[in-house]
Amino acid sequence: MPASQPSVVVPADADPLPGQRVRLGVTTPMRLDSGAELGPFEIAYQTYGTLNADRSNAILICHALTGDHFVIEKHPVTGKPGWWEMLVGPGRPVDTDRYFVICSNVLGGCLGSSGPKDINPATGQPYGLSFPVITIGDMVRAQKLLVEHLGIDQLFCVIGGSMGGMQVLQWAVAYPESVFAACPIATAARHSAQNIAFHEVGRQAIMADPEWRGGNYLLEGTRPESGLAVARMAAHITYLSETALHRKFGRNLQDRKAVTYGFDADFQVESYLRYQGAAFVERFDANSYLYITRAMDYFDLAADAGGTLANAFRPGGKTTPVRFCLASFSSDWLFPTSESRAIVHALNAVAANVSFVEFETDKGHDAFLLDEPEFHQVIHGFLEGCAEHRGLTVRRRAR
Amino acid sequence: MDIRDDLKLIAEMVEPGSRVLDVGCGDGALLDYLTHAKNVDGRGIELSMDGVRQCVAQGLSVIQGDAETDLKDYPADAFDYVILGQTLQAMRNPREVLELMCRIGRRAIVSVPNFGYWRVRLQLLLTGRMPVTEKLGYQWWETPNIHFCTLRDFVVLTGEMGIRIEQARILDRAGRVTGRAHSGFANLLGEQGVFLLKRD
Numbered sequence: 189m190p191a192s193q194p195s196v197v198v199p200a201d202a203d204p205l206p207g208q209r210v211r212l213g214v215t216t217p218m219r220l221d222s223g224a225e226l227g228p229f230e231i232a233y234q235t236y237g238t239l240n241a242d243r244s245n246a247i248l249i250c251h252a253l254t255g256d257h258f259v260i261e262k263h264p265v266t267g268k269p270g271w272w273e274m275l276v277g278p279g280r281p282v283d284t285d286r287y288f289v290i291c292s293n294v295l296g297g298c299l300g301s302s303g304p305k306d307i308n309p310a311t312g313q314p315y316g317l318s319f320p321v322i323t324i325g326d327m328v329r330a331q332k333l334l335v336e337h338l339g340i341d342q343l344f345c346v347i348g349g350s351m352g353g354m355q356v357l358q359w360a361v362a363y364p365e366s367v368f369a370a371c372p373i374a375t376a377a378r379h380s381a382q383n384i385a386f387h388e389v390g391r392q393a394i395m396a397d398p399e400w401r402g403g404n405y406l407l408e409g410t411r412p413e414s415g416l417a418v419a420r421m422a423a424h425i426t427y428l429s430e431t432a433l434h435r436k437f438g439r440n441l442q443d444r445k446a447v448t449y450g451f452d453a454d455f456q457v458e459s460y461l462r463y464q465g466a467a468f469v470e471r472f473d474a475n476s477y478l479y480i481t482r483a484m485d486y487f488d489l490a491a492d493a494g495g496t497l498a499n500a501f502r503p504g505g506k507t508t509p510v511r512f513c514l515a516s517f518s519s520d521w522l523f524p525t526s527e528s529r530a531i532v533h534a535l536n537a538v539a540a541n542v543s544f545v546e547f548e549t550d551k552g553h554d555a556f557l558l559d560e561p562e563f564h565q566v567i568h569g570f571l572e573g574c575a576e577h578r579g580l581t582v583r584r585r586a587r
Numbered sequence: 588m589d590i591r592d593d594l595k596l597i598a599e600m601v602e603p604g605s606r607v608l609d610v611g612c613g614d615g616a617l618l619d620y621l622t623h624a625k626n627v628d629g630r631g632i633e634l635s636m637d638g639v640r641q642c643v644a645q646g647l648s649v650i651q652g653d654a655e656t657d658l659k660d661y662p663a664d665a666f667d668y669v670i671l672g673q674t675l676q677a678m679r680n681p682r683e684v685l686e687l688m689c690r691i692g693r694r695a696i697v698s699v700p701n702f703g704y705w706r707v708r709l710q711l712l713l714t715g716r717m718p719v720t721e722k723l724g725y726q727w728w729e730t731p732n733i734h735f736c737t738l739r740d741f742v743v744l745t746g747e748m749g750i751r752i753e754q755a756r757i758l759d760r761a762g763r764v765t766g767r768a769h770s771g772f773a774n775l776l777g778e779q780g781v782f783l784l785k786r787d
Contacts, residue, residue: 513643532650536657539665541630543643544650548636565644573646 205264205300207234207257212333220329221486224320231334232300233257233292236276237284239340245580246340247282248331249291250348250355253423253480254472256299257291260284265299265471274559281568282347286580290338294355295330296322296480298473305406305473315475317403322479324351324487328358332366342366344578345571349373349556350523351480354487357531360510361489361500369511369574371567374520374556376527377497377534378488383522386426387481390419394474403475416474417465424464429519429552433457490534497534508535511577512542513570515563517555543570590616592762593698596781597670600696600754601625605667608632608692610654610684611674615642622647630666632657654684661691670696673779676732682744689750689786698781703737703774706760721760722778738774745784754783 209232212218217227234257239246249259249272256263260270260277276282276289293301296319304319311318335343346359346367353375360370379387394400397415401408425433437457441447444454453459493500501508512535516528525546535542547563549555556563575581590598594617601607603625609618612631615638621627631649633639642649650657654671655678669692671684676699678684688695700722701707710718717727725732736744738757745752757777759765765776773780 511648532652533657533660536650536660537662539661541628541648542650543639543648544652545639545643546636546651547640562640566640569644569646573648576646 205232206261207232207300209233209300210334210337212330212337218326218329218333220320220326221323222321226295226302226320226326229295229302229330230300230306231292231295231302231330232297233290233334234259234261235291235338236260236289237287239288239338243340244342244344244578245286246288246290246335246338246343247345247347248335248343248359249276249282249289250331250346250352250359251291251294252348252350252352253484254420254468254477255352256297257293258299259289259291263471266467271557274557275564275567281564281571286575287344287571290335292331292334294322294327294480294483296327296476296483298476299471301330303473304403304475304479314404314406316406317475319475319479322483324354324358324483325362325492327483328355328362331355331359332363335366342368344580345369345371345574347371347373347567348375350375350553351484353523354379354484357489358487360508360512361493361503364503364508364510367510368578369513369570371513371515371570372528372531373515374517374523374528374553376523377490377500377531379484379486380527383426384485386422386522387485389422391478391481393418393422394478397474400474403478405474411469412474413469416469416472416477417462419474419477420468420472421461421465424461426522427552427554429521429550431519431550432552432554435550436460497530498537501535501540502538507538508540510540511574512540513566514542514544515556515566516544516546517551517553517560517563518546518548519550520553520555522553590620591672592758593779593781594620594672596756596758596764597672597696597698598625600781600783601627601668601670603627606630606665607668607670608661608666609670609672610658610688611671612642612647612649613638615645615647615649617670617672618642618647618649619645654687655679658684658687658691663690664693666692668692668694668696672698673700675699676734676736678734681734681736682748685744685750685784686748689748689784693785694753695750695784696781697741697784698779699736699738699741700732700779701738701757701774701777702735703739704778705775706778708775720778738777738780739771741780741782745782749787750784751787752782753785756781 213227217225260273308315348356353372356372394415397412399410400412440456442459490497516525532544607627609631618629639651669688707718757773
C-alpha cells in the first residue's frame with residue numbers, strides 16, 4: 189500500500205463493532221493544530237462498493253457531530269437504519285454499485301476511532317480530558333492518512349453535511365489536489381457566535397453534572413447521563429425549525445387531557461426531547477461530545493487563510509481545481525443559507541467551479557438527513573456531471 | 588438542436604473550449620448545448636430555485652443568485668464570454684450589469700428585444716396602449732421587463748460606455764438574420780438583436 193506512513197490494520201476481534209479499524213501515526217505521531225502530537229491512534233471506518241482499477245471512484249462521506257461511519261447499514265448500537273441510507277447505497281444518488289464509498293468515525297469520536305474514552309497507552313487509563321483537543325483540521329488529517337492507507341491518491345468526491353460539511357471544506361482547502369469534487373451541505377466556513385453559544389450550553393450541562401467528575405467518570409465508574417441528555421435536548425431544538433416543531437407537536441399534551449400543574453412532561457414536545465436525550469446517552473460518550481463540539485467552535489477557514497475566505501480557495505495563487513456543489517435548506521437556522529452563500533461568494537471571487545442550490549423546506553437543519561428528493565436529485569446530477577469530467581462515464585452527447 | 592433562435596446565434600459567437608458564464612441561464616439549455624457541442628467550461632447564474640435545480644441535476648455548474656448582486660464577486664477577465672440572454676430589460680440597473688459583464692468577461696454577449704420593432708410601434712400608435720407581442724407577452728402591470736430599449740438605444744448606450752460592438756445580428760419575427768445593427772431599417776424590422784461586445 190502506498191502509504192506515507194506505516195499503518196497497521198487492527199484485527200477485527202479487537203473490537204466488537206462491525207467495520208474496519210486501522211492504526212495510524214505509528215512511527216511518526218500526527219502533529220495536531222494545538223501543537224500536541226498524537227500517535228499511534230486508531231480510526232474506525234466502513235467501506236461500501238468496489239474501488240476501481242485506477243482508484244478513481246472513491247467517495248469519502250464525512251459525518252456530522254453525533255454521526256458515525258455506519259452510513260447505510262443497521263446501526264450496531266441503536267439498531268436504527270443507517271443515517272444516510274436515503275442518499276447512499278446501491279442505485280442511490282451516491283451509488284455504491286459505481287462508487288467506492290468510505291466513511292470513518294472522526295478522531296475524538298466514540299465509536300471506534302481514538303477519543304477521550306480510550307485507554308492512554310502512556311498511563312494505562314482512559315484519556316478523559318488528557319486527550320488532546322482536536323480540530324476539524326486534525327479530523328481531516330487523520331482521514332487523509334486513512335485514504336492514503338487505502339491506496340487512494342485522489343478522492344473523486346468528499347460529501348458531508350453540517351460538521352461533515354466543515355470537513356469537506358477543510359479537505360478542499362488543505363488537499364486541493366487530492367479532491368476532485370466537494371459537496372459541503374448545510375454548513376459554514378466558520379462556526380457562528382450563536383452556534384458556539386449553543387455548544388457552550390451543552391458543554392456546561394455536561395460539566396455541571398456531578399457524575400462527570402472533572403472528566404474522570406470512566407475511571408470513577410459514573411456516567412454523566414443527565415448532563416449529556418440535556419446537552420442533546422438543547423442541540424436537538426437547533427436541528428429543527430419552529431414550523432417543523434409546531435407541526436409535529438404543537439401544544440399537544442402527552443397522554444393526558446389537562447396540564448398537571450407540575451413539572452412532569454405535560455407537553456408532547458417535552459416528552460420527545462426527554463426521549464431524544466435518554467436515547468442519546470446510550471450511544472455517545474460525554475467527553476467526546478465536549479471534544480467534537482469544541483472542534484466545530486474552532487473552525488474558521490477564513491482566519492486560517494489570513495482573514496479572507498477567498499484566499500483559502502486560491503492555493504499557491506491559483507484557483508482551486510476542486511468542483512464544488514453547495515446546498516442549503518431554507519428553514520435551517522443553525523447553518524442558514526447566508527453561510528453557504530458566503531462560501532459561494534468566496535469561490536466566485538476566485539472564479540472556482542461552483543454550483544449552489546437552496547432547497548425550500550420547513551424541516552430545518554435536519555433536512556439534509558431526511559427524504560428530500562430534490563436535494564438527492566441535485567447530488568445525483570452533480571456527481572454524474574463530475575463523473576463525466578473525471579472520465580468515469582461515457583461522455584454524453586449534446587441533446 | 589432545439590434551442591431558441593437567439594441562443595443559437597449566441598452559441599455561434601462562442602469560440603470552442605472557452606470559459607463561459609451564462610447569466611440568467613434558466614433551465615440550462617444554452618449551457619448544456621455549449622458544454623457538449625462546443626466543449627466550453629460553462630457556469631451559470633439563475634434566480635429561480637427550480638431552474639438552478641434542473642441545471643445542477645443535469646450536471647451543469649450553476650449557482651442560485653442574482654446578476655445585480657452576484658456578478659461583482661468575480662475577478663476581472665474571469666471568463667472569455669459572459670452571456671445575458673433576453674434579460675437586460677428586466678434588470679433594475681442594466682447599465683451597471685453591462686459594465687460588470689464587460690469587466691468579468693473578456694467579451695460579453697447580450698440579446699435584447701427591440702422596442703422599436705414596427706409591430707410594437709404600430710400597436711402603441713394605433714391602440715394607444717402598451718404593446719403586447721408574442722415575444723413580450725405581458726400586460727404593463729405584470730411585466731418583469733422594466734427597462735425596455737430599442738436597438739438604437741442599446742447601440743447608443745454601448746457607445747457612451749466605451750464598449751465596442753464586435754458583432755451584431757438582428758433577427759426578424761421568423762428568427763431570420765436581417766440588416767445591420769446601426770441601420771434604422773434594422774431598428775424597425777428587427778424583433779431582437781444579439782450583440783458581441785468588448786470593452787475598449
